[in-house]
Amino acid sequence: MVFFSVYPLVYSLYLSFTHSSLSLPTTEFVGLKNYADLVVDPSFGPVLAQTLEFVGAAVGLEFCIGLLLALVLNQEFRGVRAFRFICMLPMMMMPVVVALMWRFMYHGDIGLVNFLLNLVELPGTVWLGNQTTAMMAIILTDVWQWTAFCFLVLLAGLQSLPMEPFEAARVDGASRWAIFTRVTLPMLKPAIVVALLFRIMDAFKVFDFIFVMTGGGPGQSTYTMSFLIFRWAFYFGDTGMASALSYVLLIIVSVVFMLFARLTRLE
Protein backbone atom coordinates (compact mmCIF):
# COMPACT_ATOMS: atom_id res chain seq x y z
CA MET A 1 0.00 0.00 0.00
CA VAL A 2 2.82 2.39 0.84
CA PHE A 3 4.26 1.49 -2.55
CA PHE A 4 0.99 2.48 -4.17
CA SER A 5 0.85 5.86 -2.52
CA VAL A 6 4.53 6.74 -2.50
CA TYR A 7 5.47 5.60 -5.98
CA PRO A 8 3.13 7.99 -7.84
CA LEU A 9 4.34 10.89 -5.70
CA VAL A 10 8.01 10.12 -6.29
CA TYR A 11 7.39 9.42 -9.95
CA SER A 12 5.60 12.76 -10.39
CA LEU A 13 8.40 14.55 -8.57
CA TYR A 14 10.90 12.97 -10.96
CA LEU A 15 8.73 13.84 -13.97
CA SER A 16 8.46 17.44 -12.83
CA PHE A 17 12.23 17.82 -13.35
CA THR A 18 12.17 16.41 -16.85
CA HIS A 19 11.03 17.35 -20.28
CA SER A 20 8.75 14.41 -20.91
CA SER A 21 5.72 13.85 -23.00
CA LEU A 22 3.06 11.24 -23.54
CA SER A 23 4.11 10.98 -27.18
CA LEU A 24 7.89 11.01 -26.74
CA PRO A 25 9.68 7.79 -25.81
CA THR A 26 12.53 9.58 -24.03
CA THR A 27 12.65 11.86 -21.04
CA GLU A 28 15.26 14.52 -20.72
CA PHE A 29 16.36 15.93 -17.38
CA VAL A 30 15.92 19.69 -17.34
CA GLY A 31 16.16 20.54 -13.64
CA LEU A 32 13.94 23.38 -12.51
CA LYS A 33 13.10 24.61 -16.00
CA ASN A 34 9.43 23.50 -15.75
CA TYR A 35 8.96 25.44 -12.54
CA ALA A 36 10.63 28.52 -14.05
CA ASP A 37 8.39 28.26 -17.11
CA LEU A 38 5.33 28.04 -14.93
CA VAL A 39 6.06 31.18 -13.01
CA VAL A 40 6.54 33.29 -16.15
CA ASP A 41 3.47 31.79 -17.87
CA PRO A 42 1.03 34.72 -18.10
CA SER A 43 -1.99 32.51 -17.43
CA PHE A 44 -0.61 31.20 -14.12
CA GLY A 45 -1.54 34.27 -12.04
CA PRO A 46 -5.17 34.58 -13.19
CA VAL A 47 -5.75 30.83 -12.92
CA LEU A 48 -4.41 30.81 -9.36
CA ALA A 49 -6.65 33.78 -8.53
CA GLN A 50 -9.70 32.01 -9.99
CA THR A 51 -8.90 28.85 -8.05
CA LEU A 52 -8.70 30.80 -4.81
CA GLU A 53 -11.94 32.60 -5.69
CA PHE A 54 -13.66 29.29 -6.31
CA VAL A 55 -12.37 27.70 -3.10
CA GLY A 56 -13.15 30.76 -0.97
CA ALA A 57 -16.64 31.38 -2.31
CA ALA A 58 -17.74 27.76 -2.54
CA VAL A 59 -16.41 26.57 0.82
CA GLY A 60 -17.54 29.77 2.53
CA LEU A 61 -21.12 29.41 1.32
CA GLU A 62 -21.21 25.66 1.97
CA PHE A 63 -19.98 26.14 5.49
CA CYS A 64 -22.41 28.95 6.37
CA ILE A 65 -25.48 27.23 4.93
CA GLY A 66 -24.37 23.88 6.34
CA LEU A 67 -23.90 25.34 9.83
CA LEU A 68 -27.28 27.05 9.77
CA LEU A 69 -28.96 23.84 8.60
CA ALA A 70 -27.17 21.77 11.22
CA LEU A 71 -28.24 24.14 14.00
CA VAL A 72 -31.86 24.11 12.85
CA LEU A 73 -32.03 20.35 12.29
CA ASN A 74 -30.30 19.55 15.57
CA GLN A 75 -33.60 20.27 17.33
CA GLU A 76 -36.29 17.64 17.59
CA PHE A 77 -39.56 18.40 15.86
CA ARG A 78 -42.06 16.81 13.52
CA GLY A 79 -40.51 15.81 10.21
CA VAL A 80 -36.93 16.48 11.25
CA ARG A 81 -35.73 13.10 9.98
CA ALA A 82 -37.26 13.72 6.55
CA PHE A 83 -35.59 17.12 6.32
CA ARG A 84 -32.24 15.62 7.35
CA PHE A 85 -32.55 12.98 4.67
CA ILE A 86 -33.50 15.49 1.98
CA CYS A 87 -30.54 17.68 2.87
CA MET A 88 -28.19 14.71 2.49
CA LEU A 89 -29.42 13.72 -0.97
CA PRO A 90 -27.34 15.98 -3.24
CA MET A 91 -24.12 14.50 -1.87
CA MET A 92 -25.13 11.05 -3.09
CA MET A 93 -25.36 11.98 -6.77
CA MET A 94 -22.60 11.27 -9.25
CA PRO A 95 -20.63 14.49 -9.70
CA VAL A 96 -20.62 13.99 -13.47
CA VAL A 97 -24.39 13.69 -13.53
CA VAL A 98 -24.72 16.71 -11.27
CA ALA A 99 -22.52 18.70 -13.63
CA LEU A 100 -24.47 17.61 -16.72
CA MET A 101 -27.77 18.23 -14.96
CA TRP A 102 -26.83 21.78 -14.02
CA ARG A 103 -25.42 22.43 -17.46
CA PHE A 104 -28.82 21.42 -18.81
CA MET A 105 -30.62 23.67 -16.35
CA TYR A 106 -28.33 26.63 -17.11
CA HIS A 107 -29.00 26.27 -20.84
CA GLY A 108 -29.86 29.60 -22.45
CA ASP A 109 -32.94 28.46 -24.38
CA ILE A 110 -34.32 25.31 -22.78
CA GLY A 111 -32.89 25.62 -19.28
CA LEU A 112 -34.99 25.56 -16.15
CA VAL A 113 -33.13 28.47 -14.53
CA ASN A 114 -33.96 30.96 -17.28
CA PHE A 115 -37.53 29.68 -17.43
CA LEU A 116 -38.05 30.31 -13.71
CA LEU A 117 -36.38 33.71 -13.92
CA ASN A 118 -38.65 34.68 -16.80
CA LEU A 119 -41.68 33.68 -14.72
CA VAL A 120 -40.81 36.41 -12.24
CA GLU A 121 -39.93 38.82 -15.05
CA LEU A 122 -36.18 38.72 -14.53
CA PRO A 123 -33.86 38.58 -17.52
CA GLY A 124 -32.01 35.29 -18.00
CA THR A 125 -28.65 34.87 -19.65
CA VAL A 126 -26.49 32.17 -21.14
CA TRP A 127 -25.10 31.41 -17.70
CA LEU A 128 -22.14 29.28 -18.71
CA GLY A 129 -21.30 31.26 -21.83
CA ASN A 130 -20.78 34.55 -20.09
CA GLN A 131 -17.44 35.63 -18.61
CA THR A 132 -19.03 37.22 -15.57
CA THR A 133 -21.54 34.51 -14.67
CA ALA A 134 -19.79 31.26 -15.63
CA MET A 135 -17.64 31.00 -12.49
CA MET A 136 -20.57 31.93 -10.29
CA ALA A 137 -22.71 29.25 -11.92
CA ILE A 138 -20.05 26.60 -11.23
CA ILE A 139 -19.65 27.78 -7.65
CA LEU A 140 -23.39 27.43 -7.13
CA THR A 141 -23.29 23.89 -8.52
CA ASP A 142 -20.54 22.98 -6.07
CA VAL A 143 -22.50 24.58 -3.24
CA TRP A 144 -25.59 22.60 -4.24
CA GLN A 145 -23.78 19.30 -4.03
CA TRP A 146 -21.37 19.73 -1.14
CA THR A 147 -23.29 21.80 1.40
CA ALA A 148 -24.63 18.39 2.43
CA PHE A 149 -21.16 17.29 3.54
CA CYS A 150 -20.65 20.32 5.81
CA PHE A 151 -24.17 19.86 7.13
CA LEU A 152 -23.64 16.19 8.02
CA VAL A 153 -20.29 16.64 9.72
CA LEU A 154 -21.50 19.67 11.69
CA LEU A 155 -24.76 17.98 12.66
CA ALA A 156 -22.83 14.98 13.93
CA GLY A 157 -20.57 17.33 15.87
CA LEU A 158 -23.56 19.08 17.44
CA GLN A 159 -25.16 15.79 18.40
CA SER A 160 -22.10 14.63 20.27
CA LEU A 161 -21.93 17.74 22.47
CA PRO A 162 -22.86 17.29 26.14
CA MET A 163 -25.93 19.19 27.40
CA GLU A 164 -24.54 20.54 30.68
CA PRO A 165 -22.60 23.59 29.44
CA PHE A 166 -25.67 24.83 27.58
CA GLU A 167 -27.89 24.47 30.62
CA ALA A 168 -25.30 26.17 32.80
CA ALA A 169 -25.06 29.08 30.37
CA ARG A 170 -28.85 29.39 30.27
CA VAL A 171 -29.09 29.36 34.06
CA ASP A 172 -26.47 32.10 34.16
CA GLY A 173 -28.75 34.18 31.95
CA ALA A 174 -26.66 34.22 28.78
CA SER A 175 -28.43 35.41 25.64
CA ARG A 176 -28.87 32.95 22.79
CA TRP A 177 -26.33 34.79 20.68
CA ALA A 178 -23.83 34.64 23.54
CA ILE A 179 -24.47 30.91 23.97
CA PHE A 180 -23.89 30.40 20.26
CA THR A 181 -20.63 32.34 20.04
CA ARG A 182 -19.16 31.48 23.45
CA VAL A 183 -20.35 27.91 24.00
CA THR A 184 -21.51 26.23 20.78
CA LEU A 185 -18.83 27.43 18.39
CA PRO A 186 -15.81 26.72 20.62
CA MET A 187 -17.13 23.26 21.50
CA LEU A 188 -17.91 22.52 17.89
CA LYS A 189 -14.37 23.39 16.79
CA PRO A 190 -13.22 19.82 16.03
CA ALA A 191 -16.17 19.23 13.68
CA ILE A 192 -15.67 22.65 12.07
CA VAL A 193 -12.02 21.84 11.43
CA VAL A 194 -12.87 18.49 9.80
CA ALA A 195 -15.62 19.99 7.62
CA LEU A 196 -13.47 22.87 6.41
CA LEU A 197 -10.31 20.80 5.98
CA PHE A 198 -11.91 18.18 3.75
CA ARG A 199 -13.95 20.72 1.81
CA ILE A 200 -10.98 23.02 1.16
CA MET A 201 -8.84 20.12 -0.04
CA ASP A 202 -11.56 18.86 -2.36
CA ALA A 203 -12.42 22.31 -3.66
CA PHE A 204 -8.81 22.87 -4.68
CA LYS A 205 -9.04 19.69 -6.73
CA VAL A 206 -12.30 20.60 -8.49
CA PHE A 207 -12.25 19.13 -11.95
CA ASP A 208 -15.45 17.34 -13.00
CA PHE A 209 -17.66 20.41 -12.80
CA ILE A 210 -15.32 22.52 -14.87
CA PHE A 211 -14.54 19.85 -17.41
CA VAL A 212 -18.19 19.02 -18.01
CA MET A 213 -19.80 22.43 -17.67
CA THR A 214 -17.50 24.91 -19.37
CA GLY A 215 -14.26 23.24 -20.37
CA GLY A 216 -12.47 26.18 -18.74
CA GLY A 217 -14.21 28.76 -20.90
CA PRO A 218 -15.42 31.19 -21.95
CA GLY A 219 -11.88 32.38 -22.65
CA GLN A 220 -10.02 31.16 -19.61
CA SER A 221 -12.49 32.56 -17.11
CA THR A 222 -13.25 29.25 -15.36
CA TYR A 223 -9.79 27.66 -15.44
CA THR A 224 -8.66 26.31 -12.11
CA MET A 225 -5.29 24.78 -11.19
CA SER A 226 -6.59 21.25 -11.50
CA PHE A 227 -8.00 21.91 -14.94
CA LEU A 228 -4.73 23.54 -16.01
CA ILE A 229 -2.87 20.37 -14.95
CA PHE A 230 -5.26 18.31 -17.05
CA ARG A 231 -4.65 20.59 -20.05
CA TRP A 232 -0.89 20.28 -19.75
CA ALA A 233 -1.01 16.51 -19.38
CA PHE A 234 -3.64 15.44 -21.87
CA TYR A 235 -4.06 18.26 -24.40
CA PHE A 236 -0.42 19.30 -24.78
CA GLY A 237 0.89 15.90 -23.65
CA ASP A 238 3.53 17.59 -21.50
CA THR A 239 3.62 15.39 -18.40
CA GLY A 240 6.68 17.20 -17.07
CA MET A 241 4.88 20.52 -16.86
CA ALA A 242 1.75 18.82 -15.50
CA SER A 243 3.74 17.19 -12.69
CA ALA A 244 5.49 20.44 -11.83
CA LEU A 245 2.12 22.15 -11.65
CA SER A 246 0.77 19.36 -9.41
CA TYR A 247 3.59 19.98 -6.98
CA VAL A 248 2.98 23.73 -7.06
CA LEU A 249 -0.68 23.02 -6.22
CA LEU A 250 0.38 20.68 -3.40
CA ILE A 251 2.60 23.42 -1.98
CA ILE A 252 -0.21 25.97 -2.20
CA VAL A 253 -2.64 23.63 -0.45
CA SER A 254 -0.02 22.94 2.24
CA VAL A 255 0.47 26.67 2.83
CA VAL A 256 -3.30 27.13 3.15
CA PHE A 257 -3.27 24.17 5.53
CA MET A 258 -0.61 25.65 7.76
CA LEU A 259 -2.33 29.02 7.85
CA PHE A 260 -5.53 27.23 8.73
CA ALA A 261 -3.86 25.14 11.43
CA ARG A 262 -2.25 28.28 12.86
CA LEU A 263 -5.59 30.09 12.90
CA THR A 264 -7.57 27.30 14.53
CA ARG A 265 -4.66 26.07 16.71
CA LEU A 266 -5.20 22.53 15.48
CA GLU A 267 -3.85 20.12 18.11
Add this chain to the structure above:
Amino acid sequence: MPKTAPYLERFCVYLFLVVVSIASLGPICWLALNSLKGPIDILNSPPLFYGFKVVPENYLRLFFEGYPHPSASVPIFTPYLLNSLAAALGGVFLGLLIGFPAAYALARRKSRINKNIGIWILSTRAFPPIAFVVPYFLMMRFLGLLDNVFALVLIYALMNLPFVVWMMKGFVEELPSDLEECAMVDGCSRTSSLVRVVLPLITPGIAATAIFCFILNWNELLFALSITSRAARTFPVMTTFMVSGWGIAWEQMCAIGVLGLVPILIFAAIVQKYIIRGLALAGVKG
Protein backbone atom coordinates in the same frame (compact mmCIF):
# COMPACT_ATOMS: atom_id res chain seq x y z
CA MET B 1 -35.38 36.63 22.97
CA PRO B 2 -38.77 38.21 23.80
CA LYS B 3 -41.70 35.90 24.51
CA THR B 4 -43.79 37.03 21.51
CA ALA B 5 -41.29 35.77 19.00
CA PRO B 6 -41.76 31.95 18.95
CA TYR B 7 -44.40 31.86 16.20
CA LEU B 8 -42.48 34.20 13.94
CA GLU B 9 -39.30 32.30 14.69
CA ARG B 10 -40.86 28.93 13.98
CA PHE B 11 -42.27 30.33 10.74
CA CYS B 12 -38.82 31.54 9.65
CA VAL B 13 -37.25 28.19 10.51
CA TYR B 14 -39.79 26.27 8.47
CA LEU B 15 -39.52 28.73 5.59
CA PHE B 16 -35.75 28.25 5.56
CA LEU B 17 -36.11 24.46 5.64
CA VAL B 18 -38.67 24.44 2.86
CA VAL B 19 -36.50 26.66 0.65
CA VAL B 20 -33.45 24.45 1.23
CA SER B 21 -35.47 21.29 0.60
CA ILE B 22 -36.88 22.62 -2.65
CA ALA B 23 -33.41 23.70 -3.71
CA SER B 24 -31.92 20.28 -3.02
CA LEU B 25 -34.84 18.13 -4.19
CA GLY B 26 -35.87 20.26 -7.16
CA PRO B 27 -32.98 19.45 -9.49
CA ILE B 28 -33.22 15.73 -8.63
CA CYS B 29 -36.96 15.68 -9.40
CA TRP B 30 -36.29 17.59 -12.60
CA LEU B 31 -33.74 14.94 -13.53
CA ALA B 32 -36.22 12.14 -12.83
CA LEU B 33 -38.95 13.91 -14.81
CA ASN B 34 -36.67 14.43 -17.78
CA SER B 35 -35.59 10.81 -17.76
CA LEU B 36 -39.15 9.96 -18.85
CA LYS B 37 -39.22 12.31 -21.83
CA GLY B 38 -38.49 11.48 -25.43
CA PRO B 39 -35.57 13.11 -27.26
CA ILE B 40 -37.80 15.81 -28.77
CA ASP B 41 -39.91 16.74 -25.76
CA ILE B 42 -36.83 17.21 -23.66
CA LEU B 43 -35.55 19.99 -25.93
CA ASN B 44 -38.83 21.88 -25.86
CA SER B 45 -38.75 25.58 -25.05
CA PRO B 46 -40.20 26.48 -22.61
CA PRO B 47 -39.42 23.32 -20.63
CA LEU B 48 -42.36 20.92 -20.22
CA PHE B 49 -43.57 20.03 -16.75
CA TYR B 50 -46.54 17.98 -17.92
CA GLY B 51 -48.34 17.02 -21.11
CA PHE B 52 -45.38 15.26 -22.69
CA LYS B 53 -45.48 11.63 -23.79
CA VAL B 54 -44.05 9.43 -21.05
CA VAL B 55 -41.56 6.98 -22.54
CA PRO B 56 -39.80 4.18 -20.65
CA GLU B 57 -37.26 3.67 -23.48
CA ASN B 58 -34.48 5.58 -21.78
CA TYR B 59 -34.39 2.97 -19.04
CA LEU B 60 -35.12 -0.02 -21.25
CA ARG B 61 -32.32 0.89 -23.62
CA LEU B 62 -29.88 0.97 -20.75
CA PHE B 63 -30.92 -2.49 -19.65
CA PHE B 64 -31.25 -4.28 -22.94
CA GLU B 65 -29.09 -2.60 -25.54
CA GLY B 66 -25.38 -2.41 -26.10
CA TYR B 67 -23.46 0.83 -26.03
CA PRO B 68 -21.98 2.91 -27.56
CA HIS B 69 -23.90 1.61 -30.54
CA PRO B 70 -27.33 -0.11 -30.34
CA SER B 71 -26.14 -2.85 -32.70
CA ALA B 72 -23.55 -4.02 -30.19
CA SER B 73 -25.47 -7.11 -29.24
CA VAL B 74 -24.25 -7.66 -25.68
CA PRO B 75 -26.08 -5.60 -23.07
CA ILE B 76 -23.52 -3.85 -20.94
CA PHE B 77 -25.65 -2.51 -18.17
CA THR B 78 -25.56 -5.52 -15.85
CA PRO B 79 -21.85 -6.28 -16.17
CA TYR B 80 -20.97 -2.63 -15.59
CA LEU B 81 -23.24 -2.50 -12.58
CA LEU B 82 -21.57 -5.62 -11.15
CA ASN B 83 -18.11 -4.16 -11.82
CA SER B 84 -19.12 -0.99 -10.06
CA LEU B 85 -20.47 -2.86 -7.06
CA ALA B 86 -17.38 -5.05 -6.85
CA ALA B 87 -14.98 -2.13 -7.15
CA ALA B 88 -16.87 0.09 -4.70
CA LEU B 89 -17.48 -2.57 -2.04
CA GLY B 90 -14.00 -4.04 -2.47
CA GLY B 91 -12.46 -0.61 -2.06
CA VAL B 92 -14.46 0.07 1.10
CA PHE B 93 -13.58 -3.32 2.56
CA LEU B 94 -9.87 -3.12 1.81
CA GLY B 95 -9.75 0.52 2.92
CA LEU B 96 -11.31 -0.39 6.28
CA LEU B 97 -9.09 -3.44 6.64
CA ILE B 98 -5.93 -1.38 6.25
CA GLY B 99 -7.25 1.87 7.68
CA PHE B 100 -8.64 0.56 10.94
CA PRO B 101 -5.41 -0.91 12.39
CA ALA B 102 -3.56 2.21 11.27
CA ALA B 103 -6.14 4.42 12.96
CA TYR B 104 -6.04 2.27 16.09
CA ALA B 105 -2.28 2.56 16.30
CA LEU B 106 -2.39 6.32 15.70
CA ALA B 107 -5.04 6.78 18.36
CA ARG B 108 -3.43 4.63 21.07
CA ARG B 109 0.26 5.32 20.56
CA LYS B 110 0.73 9.07 20.71
CA SER B 111 4.11 10.17 19.51
CA ARG B 112 5.60 12.85 17.33
CA ILE B 113 6.27 10.38 14.52
CA ASN B 114 2.73 9.02 14.63
CA LYS B 115 1.30 12.52 14.50
CA ASN B 116 3.38 13.23 11.41
CA ILE B 117 2.29 9.97 9.81
CA GLY B 118 -1.33 10.96 10.44
CA ILE B 119 -0.86 14.32 8.79
CA TRP B 120 1.02 12.71 5.90
CA ILE B 121 -1.84 10.28 5.30
CA LEU B 122 -4.24 13.21 5.27
CA SER B 123 -2.06 15.17 2.88
CA THR B 124 -2.14 12.44 0.22
CA ARG B 125 -5.71 13.57 -0.27
CA ALA B 126 -4.54 17.07 -1.11
CA PHE B 127 -2.62 15.96 -4.20
CA PRO B 128 -4.69 16.38 -7.37
CA PRO B 129 -5.88 12.90 -8.45
CA ILE B 130 -5.29 13.79 -12.06
CA ALA B 131 -1.56 13.74 -11.35
CA PHE B 132 -1.89 10.11 -10.23
CA VAL B 133 -3.46 8.95 -13.48
CA VAL B 134 -0.26 8.49 -15.48
CA PRO B 135 1.78 6.80 -12.71
CA TYR B 136 -1.14 4.51 -11.89
CA PHE B 137 -1.57 3.63 -15.53
CA LEU B 138 2.11 2.67 -15.80
CA MET B 139 2.00 0.71 -12.54
CA MET B 140 -1.09 -1.22 -13.50
CA ARG B 141 0.39 -2.02 -16.87
CA PHE B 142 3.52 -3.29 -15.12
CA LEU B 143 1.42 -5.45 -12.78
CA GLY B 144 -0.77 -6.67 -15.62
CA LEU B 145 -3.88 -5.28 -13.94
CA LEU B 146 -5.07 -2.94 -16.66
CA ASP B 147 -8.78 -3.36 -17.32
CA ASN B 148 -9.12 -5.41 -14.15
CA VAL B 149 -11.57 -4.68 -11.36
CA PHE B 150 -8.90 -5.52 -8.80
CA ALA B 151 -6.88 -2.50 -9.94
CA LEU B 152 -9.86 -0.29 -9.13
CA VAL B 153 -10.25 -1.97 -5.75
CA LEU B 154 -6.64 -1.12 -4.90
CA ILE B 155 -6.92 2.46 -6.05
CA TYR B 156 -10.24 3.05 -4.29
CA ALA B 157 -8.93 1.57 -1.06
CA LEU B 158 -6.07 4.02 -1.22
CA MET B 159 -8.41 6.87 -2.04
CA ASN B 160 -10.55 6.02 1.01
CA LEU B 161 -7.62 5.66 3.37
CA PRO B 162 -7.27 9.29 4.57
CA PHE B 163 -10.96 9.50 5.38
CA VAL B 164 -11.08 6.08 7.04
CA VAL B 165 -8.00 6.73 9.16
CA TRP B 166 -9.12 10.15 10.36
CA MET B 167 -12.67 9.08 11.13
CA MET B 168 -11.62 5.85 12.88
CA LYS B 169 -8.96 7.66 14.87
CA GLY B 170 -11.75 9.84 16.24
CA PHE B 171 -13.84 6.78 17.20
CA VAL B 172 -11.03 4.97 18.95
CA GLU B 173 -9.95 8.08 20.85
CA GLU B 174 -13.51 8.42 22.08
CA LEU B 175 -13.43 4.92 23.64
CA PRO B 176 -11.83 4.87 27.08
CA SER B 177 -8.77 2.65 26.95
CA ASP B 178 -9.71 1.23 30.40
CA LEU B 179 -12.18 -1.03 28.60
CA GLU B 180 -9.40 -2.77 26.73
CA GLU B 181 -7.18 -2.87 29.79
CA CYS B 182 -9.98 -4.64 31.68
CA ALA B 183 -10.27 -7.13 28.86
CA MET B 184 -6.55 -7.70 28.90
CA VAL B 185 -6.50 -8.19 32.67
CA ASP B 186 -9.18 -10.80 32.15
CA GLY B 187 -6.83 -12.63 29.81
CA CYS B 188 -7.44 -11.24 26.37
CA SER B 189 -4.51 -10.52 24.11
CA ARG B 190 -4.35 -7.09 22.50
CA THR B 191 -5.69 -8.52 19.25
CA SER B 192 -8.58 -10.34 20.83
CA SER B 193 -9.53 -7.36 22.99
CA LEU B 194 -9.52 -5.36 19.78
CA VAL B 195 -11.79 -7.83 18.06
CA ARG B 196 -14.08 -8.58 21.02
CA VAL B 197 -14.31 -5.21 22.76
CA VAL B 198 -13.35 -2.36 20.44
CA LEU B 199 -14.89 -3.56 17.19
CA PRO B 200 -18.42 -4.23 18.48
CA LEU B 201 -18.50 -0.86 20.21
CA ILE B 202 -17.62 1.15 17.15
CA THR B 203 -19.82 -0.67 14.63
CA PRO B 204 -21.99 2.44 14.08
CA GLY B 205 -18.88 4.40 13.27
CA ILE B 206 -17.72 1.78 10.83
CA ALA B 207 -21.11 1.86 9.11
CA ALA B 208 -21.01 5.64 8.78
CA THR B 209 -17.48 5.61 7.39
CA ALA B 210 -18.40 2.80 5.02
CA ILE B 211 -21.32 4.66 3.49
CA PHE B 212 -19.21 7.77 2.89
CA CYS B 213 -16.53 5.71 1.19
CA PHE B 214 -19.10 3.75 -0.78
CA ILE B 215 -20.59 6.96 -2.18
CA LEU B 216 -17.13 8.20 -3.11
CA ASN B 217 -16.19 4.93 -4.84
CA TRP B 218 -19.49 4.36 -6.55
CA ASN B 219 -19.36 7.80 -8.15
CA GLU B 220 -15.68 7.77 -9.07
CA LEU B 221 -15.05 8.44 -12.75
CA LEU B 222 -11.50 9.56 -13.42
CA PHE B 223 -9.62 6.34 -12.61
CA ALA B 224 -12.43 4.13 -13.87
CA LEU B 225 -12.21 5.91 -17.19
CA SER B 226 -8.45 5.86 -17.50
CA ILE B 227 -7.37 2.39 -16.42
CA THR B 228 -10.24 0.25 -17.68
CA SER B 229 -11.30 -0.31 -21.23
CA ARG B 230 -13.85 -3.03 -21.72
CA ALA B 231 -14.03 -5.85 -19.19
CA ALA B 232 -13.77 -3.78 -16.02
CA ARG B 233 -15.67 -0.63 -16.91
CA THR B 234 -17.87 0.78 -14.18
CA PHE B 235 -21.28 2.36 -14.14
CA PRO B 236 -20.29 6.07 -14.12
CA VAL B 237 -18.27 5.50 -17.30
CA MET B 238 -21.59 4.99 -19.07
CA THR B 239 -22.32 8.70 -18.67
CA THR B 240 -19.45 9.45 -21.02
CA PHE B 241 -21.15 7.47 -23.79
CA MET B 242 -24.01 9.93 -23.71
CA VAL B 243 -21.73 12.83 -24.60
CA SER B 244 -20.73 12.54 -28.24
CA GLY B 245 -19.73 14.72 -31.12
CA TRP B 246 -23.40 15.10 -32.03
CA GLY B 247 -24.30 16.54 -28.69
CA ILE B 248 -25.52 15.14 -25.41
CA ALA B 249 -28.27 12.52 -25.12
CA TRP B 250 -29.86 14.39 -22.21
CA GLU B 251 -32.75 11.99 -21.64
CA GLN B 252 -30.40 8.99 -21.46
CA MET B 253 -28.07 10.87 -19.17
CA CYS B 254 -30.97 11.63 -16.83
CA ALA B 255 -31.94 7.95 -16.72
CA ILE B 256 -28.38 6.99 -15.80
CA GLY B 257 -28.34 9.63 -13.09
CA VAL B 258 -31.52 8.28 -11.56
CA LEU B 259 -30.36 4.65 -11.73
CA GLY B 260 -26.99 5.57 -10.25
CA LEU B 261 -28.73 6.95 -7.20
CA VAL B 262 -30.66 3.73 -6.51
CA PRO B 263 -27.88 1.55 -5.02
CA ILE B 264 -26.72 4.39 -2.80
CA LEU B 265 -30.25 4.93 -1.52
CA ILE B 266 -30.57 1.21 -0.75
CA PHE B 267 -27.20 1.17 1.00
CA ALA B 268 -28.08 4.38 2.85
CA ALA B 269 -31.48 3.02 3.90
CA ILE B 270 -29.78 -0.03 5.42
CA VAL B 271 -27.27 1.93 7.46
CA GLN B 272 -29.30 5.13 7.80
CA LYS B 273 -29.82 5.04 11.51
CA TYR B 274 -26.08 4.63 11.97
CA ILE B 275 -25.00 7.54 9.81
CA ILE B 276 -25.57 10.44 12.16
CA ARG B 277 -25.20 8.44 15.35
CA GLY B 278 -21.96 7.00 14.02
CA LEU B 279 -20.59 10.38 13.12
CA ALA B 280 -21.69 11.72 16.47
CA LEU B 281 -19.89 8.87 18.21
CA ALA B 282 -16.71 9.82 16.38
CA GLY B 283 -17.11 13.17 18.05
CA VAL B 284 -15.45 14.21 14.79
CA LYS B 285 -12.28 14.83 16.69
CA GLY B 286 -10.20 16.35 13.85
